Amino acid sequence: MSLDKATVAKIAHLARIKVPDGELESLAGELSQILTFVEQLNEVDTKDVPPMTSVAAQKLRRRKDAVTDGGYAPQVLSNGPETAESFYVVPKVVE
C-alpha cells in the first residue's frame, strides 16, 4: 500500500493535525512503509473468526443512570487555557 501526498494531507486534516507541506512527502513514505508491513495480515485465515471486542472474559458492568458526584466546575476548568465564568473560551464558531 502506498499513500500519496494528497492522501496524507487528507488524513492529517481528518485528525486535525497541521502538517507543513514540506513534511508530507517523507510522512507519506513512512506511513506507506507501515501499511506495507501490516499487509501480511492478509495471509491469516480469519473466516468465521469473530473480531475481538474485549480481552477480559467479562461483560461491561452496568450501573443506574443517576448522578453520583459532581459540582466541581472550578476544578474542571482549572487547566483550561482560556476560561470565563463557568465556560471554556474558544474562537467564534457561529457568525
Added chain:
Amino acid sequence: MTALTHLTMAGALDGLAKKEFTAVELAEAHVRAVEAVRPFNIFITETPDAALAMAKASDERRARGEAGPMDGLPIAVKDLFCTKGVATTAGSHILDGFKPEYESTVTSQLWRDGAVMLGKVNLDEFAMGSATITAHQGETVSPWSPGAPGAWERRIVAGGSSGGSAAVIAARAALGATGTDTGGSIRQPAGYTGTVGIKPTYGRCSRWGIVAYASSLDQAGPMTRTVEDAAIMLRSMCGFDPKDSTSVDMAVPDFRAALTGDIRGLRVGIPKEYRVEGLSAEIDALWNQGIEWLKEAGAVPVEISLPHTKYALAAYYIIAPAEASSNLARYDGVRYGLRVEGGSLSEMYENTRGAGFGSEVRRRILVGTYVLSAGYYDAYYNKARQVRTRIKWDFDEAFKSCDVILTPTAPSTPFAIGEKMDDPVQMYLNDVFTVPINLAGLPAMSVPAGLGADGLPLGLQLIGRPFDEETLLRVGQVVEKAANVTALPPFVA
C-alpha cells in the same frame, strides 16, 4: 549496613520495622540520589518536598503502629499517571502546564499503603516507543552506559516506554517505580536495565487516571529490583475500581506468599515460534540456560506452538494506533495543556495538535485515523481484531499443555541512542516477544537473567494464565535465584 539506596523494598521494610533507620532518613538518601542522577535525564519533575513530608507522616504512622504494607518506601512514578497538583506531562509538549485535579487510582493506592513519592519520571511521548527517546523533555540515558556521566562512550537506551522507571531503579535512585505496558513498555525496559517488571493481567490494575494510549492493551504494573519487591508493590497497585469499566472485581492475593520456590512438576511451555530469525546467539543460549534452571528446580519443559506469533506486531500496529487516534482526540487546546491560536476553531485545533505532538505520536495518530477511515475499517481494523482473536486462541490452546511460558524478553541487548532510528518498522521489532501478550491480555514479567558480551543486561520473560500472577512470581523468583545477577551498572547513585 548496606547504603540505604541499595536496599530492596523487603530489606527497607525490615530496617524500618527494626528502627535501624527512619523513613525520613530513607527519603533523604533517595532525594540526594535523585539529584545525583540528573545527567541521565530520568526525572521530568522532582518532588523532594513531597517526599520528605510523606516520609515524616510515614514515621508518625509507624510510631502509632499503623504502618501500611509499603510504608516509607520511596518510589518514582511514570509521568503517565495523574498526580494531584503535580505536573503530569506524558512526555508531551501538548500537556504543557497540566496539573491534574485528581490522583490516579493506582498511585492513590500506593500512597494509601504508605509509599513515598520522589517524583515523575521520563517515558516515550504518550508511552509510544521502545527507548525513552521521544519525549518533549529529551532522552533518558541508561545508567548501564559505559563511561563517565555526560561523557559516555555509548549512550545506551533504557528501553521504553517506561525507560525512566527502569533507569531510576537500576541507578539506585528509587526502590521501585510504576510503569505501564501497552506492548512491552514495562518488560522490555526491565530487561534492558537488569530489573524486574510485571505487566499484570488486563483488568487487574485500574486504568483510571492514567493517560490513555491504547485502552484495550494498556495495563499498569510495578518495576523493582527483585521479584519479592515486585510482589510487594503489585499487591498495592491491584484491586477493583468502579471508575474503570474494565477493572475486574476479584480479590487481590498476598503475592509474596506465593514465593515458595517450589515449582516441582510445573509444566513450562517453550514456544517454538519465538526462535525468530535474527535472534542473537547469546539470547538463544540464555533462553536454553533458563530452561535448564527450571528443569533443575523440578519443572518440566514442554514444547508448545503459538502459530500466529509472527502476525502479532502487524495486528498491534493497527489496533494500538487506531485506539490512540481516538484517545488522543481529546487534546484540542480547549480543556488543558497547550493552545496555539488560529483564525477559526478548526484552525486552532490543527495548529495546537500540529505543534503539540512529536513525530512518533503524529505518525501513530495518522495511521490510526487512516485504518479507521471509511473504506478501510474492515480491511485493516477488523482484520487486525480477528487476528487478535486467533492470537488469543493460540495461548488458550497452549495453556492446555503448560502452566507458564518462558521466552526471552527482547531479541537483543539494548542499543545506543542514534542506532536503529531511521526505520520505524525496525524499531517496532524490539517488541516482537512482548506484544502478543498484550493482545491476549495475559500477565507476564521480565526477570534479569544475565549480561551479554557487551556487558549489558539480558532478561527472560515469563507468561502466565489470566489472573495467575502468583505462578508467574513463583517461577520468576526461581529464575532470579538461579541467574543470581549481581553486576551493578557503571553508575549508581
